Amino acid sequence: MAILVAKFPIDLLRTMDSESYDFIFKIVLLGDSGVGKSNLVFRFTKNEFNKDSKSTIGVEFATKTVQIEDNKLVKAQIWDTAGQERYRSIASSYYRGAVGALLVYDVTDRNSFNHVPMWLKEVEENAEKDCLIMLVGNKTDLNDQRTVFVRDGRAFARKNGLAFIETSALDSTGVDTAFQRILQEIYKTQTKKQLKNVNRANDGGGEQFHAGRGQSISLQTTNVEPEAMQPQKEGCC
Numbered sequence: 001m002a003i004l005v006a007k008f009p010i011d012l013l014r015t016m017d018s019e020s021y022d023f024i025f026k027i028v029l030l031g032d033s034g035v036g037k038s039n040l041v042f043r044f045t046k047n048e049f050n051k052d053s054k055s056t057i058g059v060e061f062a063t064k065t066v067q068i069e070d071n072k073l074v075k076a077q078i079w080d081t082a083g084q085e086r087y088r089s090i091a092s093s094y095y096r097g098a099v100g101a102l103l104v105y106d107v108t109d110r111n112s113f114n115h116v117p118m119w120l121k122e123v124e125e126n127a128e129k130d131c132l133i134m135l136v137g138n139k140t141d142l143n144d145q146r147t148v149f150v151r152d153g154r155a156f157a158r159k160n161g162l163a164f165i166e167t168s169a170l171d172s173t174g175v176d177t178a179f180q181r182i183l184q185e186i187y188k189t190q191t192k193k194q195l196k197n198v199n200r201a202n203d204g205g206g207e208q209f210h211a212g213r214g215q216s217i218s219l220q221t222t223n224v225e226p227e228a229m230q231p232q233k234e235g236c237c
Contacts, residue, residue: 028127
């Protein structure tokens with residue numbers, strides 16, 4: 001029987017209730033086992049890389065609070081899901097409520113890229129209806145071992161309406177950019193939607209919406225143009 005694991009660091013538990021933030025966004029990472037999802041989380045949340053990282057069992061949890069535009073503080077709740085087939089039915093419940101998803105593949109492993117459509121389908125079936133999705137090609141530090149090229153990832157992203165970026169958890173290339181960009185786009189989309197809803201509720205009275213501190217966001221109906229989240233260069237590395 002599979003065991004579900006969610007790791008909460010002691011320092012996180014001590015500060016969880018007292019930490020100040022404006023929004024909470026739930027983001028899930030998914031992809032095959034061994035593509036580097038856990039190290040992407042380590043790099044973003046702790047600026048660390050664990051060379052001895054083992055495959056995630058079930059689901060692991062981490063958080064980081066970052067400042068985005070309008071001086072808003074966003075707490076990212078990041079759920080690192082296991083890539084092994086035997087954990088998929090358990091992990092799927094953790095996609096629910098997610099407003100952002102990073103679909104990760106290994107640029108040196110063609111099979112991990114070939115499995116991306118499967119992971120995309122799982123997000124679409126379990127996350128929020130309009131969850132923002134970013135395709136991430138990881139391990140660009142192993143560029144001489146590539147089997148998946150920038151053009152491959154970009155073509156798939158464009159075909160499926162996804163954002164796209166390449167990263168290296170080892171040398172940190174593109175990692176902060178990936179998380180910051182998707183958090184920023186979630187914030188933009190949600191505030192526009194909330195403003196529209198408030199104005200509609202007030203019969204077009206034009207009342208300005210102000211998000212409450214600590215408000216949990218559930219993305220619902222507004223789409224984001226994927227190209228707005230794509231890096232300017234041909235790849236990020």
